[in-house]
Amino acid sequence: MAANVALLSASSPSTSASSILRRRPRPRRSACPRRAASRLSVVAAMSDDPIKEWILTEGKATQITGTSSIGGGCINAAQRYDTDAGSFFVKTNRRIGPAMFEGEALGLKAMYDTKSIRVPLPYKVGSLPTGGSFIIMEYIQFGRSRGDQVTLSRNPFRSKKKSALGRKLAEMHKAAKSDKGYGFYVENTIGSTPQINTWTADWIEFYSKHRLGYQLKLISQRFGDSAIYEKGQQLIEKMHPLFDGAVIEPCLLHGDLWSGNISADTNGDPVILDPACYCM
Known part of the structure; x- marks a missing residue:
């Protein structure tokens, strides 16, 4: 699977949230204990939410301005994340591991690479800390005439x-x-x-x-x-x-x-x- 995941142009689905955090530089000690504690709490919160972590690091956003639920069907839940770097589409499944979304991401990327019909570009697949998995992809605004x-x-x-x-x-x-x-x-x-x-x-x-x-x-x-x-x-x-x-x-x-x-x-x-x- 590792060789095939390289089809994704963004971070590999096999890259864990913990490995991303390990690559980040250690924060310098602050003369203000409260400020240092605040930074640590933000990092801890991010590590508990790999979706927000990716958006605020590799997604190039500095803040998430809002989230909204989108109908995800009977299998997955879907949300739109609005940020100062644009919007992201996120699907989650609390029961199934990342293999399902890895297969979807590879299929999306294979179709995207044909430069023919439009498909959302997949960015990241990973596991949720409480169980299950997620996929982050390009958000495409649909027109009124979907059908x-x-x-x-x-x-x-x-x-x-x-x-x-x-x-x-x-x-x-x-x-x-x-x-x-x-x-x-x-x-x-x-x-x-x-x-x-x-x-x-x-x-x-x-x-x-x-x-x-x-x-x-x-x-x-x-x-x-x-x-x-x-x-x-x-x-x-x-x-x-x-x-x-x-x-x-x-x-x-x-x-x-x-x-x-x-x-x-x-x-x-x-x-x-x-x-x-x-x-x-």
């Missing part, structure tokens, strides 16, 4: 926006061809469900084993539905003749592209969020 990207309508303005989304996605796919086959650098999650991304040379093998096969396995384990499992296996066995002769070139996909993960910025340009990236 216009996918809403079926005869309105030509909305049709133009859907066309822009399609073109930008095509640009991303063309810009991020995979020379490693089908899969991704790390396992990630689609929602809260694990997604297996082991690199595989053959498309049908990857899809039948790590997508259909894995989902069928989860269904069987959770619900004991042998009928669905058997029908799924029959479909997997027929995939080779169904795609015989098809030429499929692996490229980067968002992996969880539905209306809830599509928006538009204040300029009306499409934005995609919350990926479960892999190459296929």
Whole structure:
């Protein structure tokens, strides 16, 4: 995982809050005990909150002017942090460790590097002192017409926006061809469900084993539905003749592209969020 985390342009997710504090110079002794005690209490408070610590050090802010809750869905909580250096978008999960957000950050950075469709740039992933994890990323102000990207309508303005989304996605796919086959650098999650991304040379093998096969396995384990499992296996066995002769070139996909993960910025340009990236 360490090698893959280097994809992030900001501080590595594996960098702990304690290691950041260790790199900071020791404060000089003050002639005023109260002032020295005040500084120590600020440092202690920062060490208890790695989100504020990153924002006030590597985030280049000198003060946080406000925070506000943003709907984060049924899995994560989300907040906007306003500072004198701009705003940051922060997601937290009090039950799940940083691996889930590390996978999201790597996917966001991979899409961001294509310089095609707009995605929020991830800055930092880490663990919360009380358990769970967080991810800090670029805050993008959405326009009023978030649903216009996918809403079926005869309105030509909305049709133009859907066309822009399609073109930008095509640009991303063309810009991020995979020379490693089908899969991704790390396992990630689609929602809260694990997604297996082991690199595989053959498309049908990857899809039948790590997508259909894995989902069928989860269904069987959770619900004991042998009928669905058997029908799924029959479909997997027929995939080779169904795609015989098809030429499929692996490229980067968002992996969880539905209306809830599509928006538009204040300029009306499409934005995609919350990926479960892999190459296929």
